[in-house]
Amino acid sequence: MIPASFNYHRASSVNEALDLLKQYGDDARLLAGGHSLLPAMKLRMNAPANLIDIGRIAELNSIRVENGTLHIGAGATHSAIAASPDVQGHAPVLADTAGMIGDVQVRNKGTIGGSLAHADPAADYPAVLLILNASINVIGPNGTRSIAAGDFFQDLYVTALEENEIITGVEIPAMPQGAGAVYLKFAQPASRFALVGCAALVKKDGGTCSEVRVAFTGVGNMPFRDSGVEGALTGQSADASAIEAAAAQAAGGIDVLSDHFAGEDYRTHLARVYARRALSQAAGLA
Amino acid sequence: MGIPITVQVNGVSHSHEVEPRLLLAHYLRDVLRLTGTHIGCDTSSCGACTILVDGKAVKSCTMLAVQADGAEITTIEGLASNGELHPLQKSFNEEHGLQCGFCTPGMIMTATDLLANNPSPSEQEIRHALEGNYCRCTGYHNIVKAIQNAANTQG
Numbered sequence: 001m002i003p004a005s006f007n008y009h010r011a012s013s014v015n016e017a018l019d020l021l022k023q024y025g026d027d028a029r030l031l032a033g034g035h036s037l038l039p040a041m042k043l044r045m046n047a048p049a050n051l052i053d054i055g056r057i058a059e060l061n062s063i064r065v066e067n068g069t070l071h072i073g074a075g076a077t078h079s080a081i082a083a084s085p086d087v088q089g090h091a092p093v094l095a096d097t098a099g100m101i102g103d104v105q106v107r108n109k110g111t112i113g114g115s116l117a118h119a120d121p122a123a124d125y126p127a128v129l130l131i132l133n134a135s136i137n138v139i140g141p142n143g144t145r146s147i148a149a150g151d152f153f154q155d156l157y158v159t160a161l162e163e164n165e166i167i168t169g170v171e172i173p174a175m176p177q178g179a180g181a182v183y184l185k186f187a188q189p190a191s192r193f194a195l196v197g198c199a200a201l202v203k204k205d206g207g208t209c210s211e212v213r214v215a216f217t218g219v220g221n222m223p224f225r226d227s228g229v230e231g232a233l234t235g236q237s238a239d240a241s242a243i244e245a246a247a248a249q250a251a252g253g254i255d256v257l258s259d260h261f262a263g264e265d266y267r268t269h270l271a272r273v274y275a276r277r278a279l280s281q282a283a284g285l286a
Numbered sequence: 287m288g289i290p291i292t293v294q295v296n297g298v299s300h301s302h303e304v305e306p307r308l309l310l311a312h313y314l315r316d317v318l319r320l321t322g323t324h325i326g327c328d329t330s331s332c333g334a335c336t337i338l339v340d341g342k343a344v345k346s347c348t349m350l351a352v353q354a355d356g357a358e359i360t361t362i363e364g365l366a367s368n369g370e371l372h373p374l375q376k377s378f379n380e381e382h383g384l385q386c387g388f389c390t391p392g393m394i395m396t397a398t399d400l401l402a403n404n405p406s407p408s409e410q411e412i413r414h415a416l417e418g419n420y421c422r423c424t425g426y427h428n429i430v431k432a433i434q435n436a437a438n439t440q441g
């Protein structure tokens with residue numbers, strides 16, 4: 001399968017990419033790792049007249065910890081994130097998650113910026129960024145801004161990105177002292193995308209859960225924090241029955257996705273099962 | 287509009303003007319006539335088209351030739367040296383790691399990337415590394431054995 005014709009432009013800096021976006025605007029798409037965009041272009045679901053390749057912009061690739069905050073450039077590949085000692089030290093759950101995306105070949109090309117901009121409802125990073133209270137940095141014609149992960153995802157494949165904005169990176173604050181966090185997914189056996197993915201963070205004081213964060217991917221039109229589960233476990237003891245009771249609240253009030261892989265009932269069931277497992281593992285790490 | 291690219295493929299430098307939409311897999315097969323890289327699913331799933339780009343396993347059906355400009359590429363044709371099969375090629379032969387052979391170039395290129403980073407992988411690690419490579423014939427068992435064997439002889 002061959003994509004429709006397009007003009008190719010290679011940006012060597014973020015400023016050059018912004019200029020190219022200004023020039024070609026509506027008729028242009030950014031190309032990062034190409035692992036969402038190229039398959040769609042081969043299927044002719046997308047046919048941009050211009051591709052702006054941002055895959056070689058060195059300033060987008062860095063991963064570093066500064067003043068207790070982890071900064072990951074938009075161009076960092078899933079492989080680089082999985083292997084980074086900075087990510088493993090600061091937010092091990094994120095390194096583990098990057099290592100679960102697709103397969104080796106996909107991880108060697110796909111980038112975190114591309115994944116976030118694409119906003120597939122079953123992508124893995126979003127649930128984890130939600131429980132880490134991450135923010136997403138973007139630059140556009142009107143300068144830079146930072147968007148909380150909770151405000152970034154707005155609907156199926158819809159984000160808070162505005163026209164001609166580029167994601168430059170992600171910032172992740174330190175995890176609460178002594179908290180444990182995990183991400184678990186039931187992978188669709190062919191694509192490895194999450195049929196249901198659950199990220200959980202638990203902080204304990206004595207035997208009780210003083211802070212609980214739970215987020216899902218693959219369950220609704222967009223990733224979301226599950227305040228029902230969080231509220232049900234906060235202040236409770238971290239034992240199996242409390243966790244089971246909280247997990248039973250999963251996806252309350254959510255319009256649960258249904259497709260030929262999994263109907264609404266089955267997805268809701270999986271959400272409860274994965275919430276229970278993720279919460280008990282996170283509590284075990286806390 | 288053609289875009290000039292220069293790539294090193296199996297140690298040989300090639301320069302061409304290519305159409306931006308030309309896929310790297312098609313560049314290798316149709317322009318360079320290196321047909322060892324197979325196209326199976328053409329939808330980024332099966333891994334038959336796996337090659338090394340700057341040492342990393344990637345699916346060449348999901349990369350544009352223009353994205354490879356300046357890169358060092360290794361395909362299955364580049365593994366044997368001086369008429370000697372690469373240890374992985376030998377081992378796939380000896381352990382019956384192939385039946386029809388369609389998936390084999392991709393399997394071997396992914397395994398090359400794995401062994402470069404992890405010279406003595408466990409069976410579990412080998413199976414995890416092969417998640418993006420499908421084989422419709424062998425049931426994977428002998429493929430895993432072939433990679434284990436090559437790791438032992440290489441180490």
Ligand SMILES: Cc1cc2nc3c(=O)[nH]c(=O)nc-3n(C[C@H](O)[C@H](O)[C@H](O)COP(=O)(O)OP(=O)(O)OC[C@H]3O[C@@H](n4cnc5c(N)ncnc54)[C@H](O)[C@@H]3O)c2cc1C
Pocket residue numbers: 029030031032033034035036037038039054074075100101102103106109110111112113114115116117118122123124125165166167168191192193194330331
């Ligand atoms: C076989 C296969 C399996 C996969 N499995 C998984 C999985 O299990 N879990 C998972 O989460 N994902 C999975 N993916 C998706 C993969 O993670 C993609 O790499 C990712 O979604 C897109 O990143 P990219 O760099 O390839 O982006 P591209 O494909 O280059 O771009 C995607 C979109 O984002 C835009 N874009 C890219 N970079 C930026 C930027 N910096 N700022 C603004 N817009 C930008 C592009 O214009 C385009 O619209 C899979 C993909 C494949 C092919």
Ligand code: FES
Pocket residue numbers: 324325326327328329330331332333334335336345346347348
């Ligand atoms: S042909 Fe490229 S992954 Fe199947």
Ligand code: FES
Pocket residue numbers: 383384385386387388389390420421422423424
């Ligand atoms: S040997 Fe036939 S597909 Fe693997």
